[in-house]
Amino acid sequence: MYQRFDLLAPVHKGLRHALGGLVFQAGSLNVNNDGELRRFAEEFADIVDILESHSRDEDAHVHHLYERFAPETAAKLEAEHETLEAELGELQGLLDKALRAPEERGPTWYILQRKLTRFTTAYFSHLEREEGEAAEALWANLDDAQLKEVSVRIRSSIPPATMMIFLRYMLPALTFNERYDMLSGMKRFAPPEAYQAVRELAERRLRPEDWAELAAALDTVEQGA
Known part of the structure; x- marks a missing residue:
C-alpha cells in the first residue's frame, strides 16, 4: 500500500x-x-x-x-x-x-x-x-x-556477515530515495565503522553515476553515534 x-x-x-x-x-x-x-x-x-x-x-x-x-x-x-x-x-x-x-x-x-x-x-x-x-x-x-x-x-x-550479503544485492536494487534513507539513517545512528563498511559496499556495487549522486547527498548528513 x-x-x-x-x-x-x-x-x-x-x-x-x-x-x-x-x-x-x-x-x-x-x-x-x-x-x-x-x-x-x-x-x-x-x-x-x-x-x-x-x-x-x-x-x-x-x-x-x-x-x-x-x-x-x-x-x-x-x-x-x-x-x-x-x-x-x-x-x-x-x-x-x-x-x-x-x-x-x-x-x-x-x-x-x-x-x-x-x-x-x-x-x-x-x-x-x-x-x-x-x-x-x-x-x-x-x-x-x-x-x-x-x-x-x-x-x-x-548476523553482520549475512547482513552484508543482503546489502550486496539490495543496494543496486533500491531506488535513490530508499538508498538515501537507509544510509543516512546509518550515518546518524549506527557505529561509524558499520556505516563506513556499508558506504564502501555501496560504492563498489552501484554504477558510478548512482554512487556519485548518493555520496553527494550523504555528505550533507551530519554523522552521529
Missing part, C-alpha cells in the same frame, strides 16, 4: 536481484571451467545464506502475526516455505554433483538450470503473496510504528 511503511519491499528487491542474477549466471556459465563453477558455487552459498535467514526471520518475527490476522494466508506461506526448502536442497545436491563429477556436468547442469528457473519462479510467487495478501493483513491491523518495531527486531537479529 503506497504511503504505508513497507516491511518487505527492500529485502524482497534484494532477493529478486540475487536470484535473477543466479539464473542468468547458470544459463551462461561454462561448466567445463572449474574457476567459473567454483565462483558460481560460492555465490550460490551466499544466496542460500540470505534465503535461509529471510525464512528464519519470518518464522521468528512475522509468522505469528500472519497466523493472528490472516490464518489462511499463514498456512499457504508455511506450505510454500516447506516446498521451497526442499527444492533448494535439490539444487544444492545437483551443484555438489557438478563439482565432484566433471564427467557428468553437462546433463547435471542442464537439470540444475531448469530446476533453478522453476525454483526462482515459485519463489517470486511466494514473495508476491507476502507483499500482497499478507502485507494487506498487517497494514489492516498494525500501524507504521508497530511495523517499524518489527523491522528493527528483524534487522537486529541478522
Whole structure:
C-alpha cells in the first residue's frame, strides 16, 4: 500500500536481484571451467545464506502475526516455505554433483538450470503473496510504528556477515530515495565503522553515476553515534 511503511519491499528487491542474477549466471556459465563453477558455487552459498535467514526471520518475527490476522494466508506461506526448502536442497545436491563429477556436468547442469528457473519462479510467487495478501493483513491491523518495531527486531537479529550479503544485492536494487534513507539513517545512528563498511559496499556495487549522486547527498548528513 503506497504511503504505508513497507516491511518487505527492500529485502524482497534484494532477493529478486540475487536470484535473477543466479539464473542468468547458470544459463551462461561454462561448466567445463572449474574457476567459473567454483565462483558460481560460492555465490550460490551466499544466496542460500540470505534465503535461509529471510525464512528464519519470518518464522521468528512475522509468522505469528500472519497466523493472528490472516490464518489462511499463514498456512499457504508455511506450505510454500516447506516446498521451497526442499527444492533448494535439490539444487544444492545437483551443484555438489557438478563439482565432484566433471564427467557428468553437462546433463547435471542442464537439470540444475531448469530446476533453478522453476525454483526462482515459485519463489517470486511466494514473495508476491507476502507483499500482497499478507502485507494487506498487517497494514489492516498494525500501524507504521508497530511495523517499524518489527523491522528493527528483524534487522537486529541478522548476523553482520549475512547482513552484508543482503546489502550486496539490495543496494543496486533500491531506488535513490530508499538508498538515501537507509544510509543516512546509518550515518546518524549506527557505529561509524558499520556505516563506513556499508558506504564502501555501496560504492563498489552501484554504477558510478548512482554512487556519485548518493555520496553527494550523504555528505550533507551530519554523522552521529
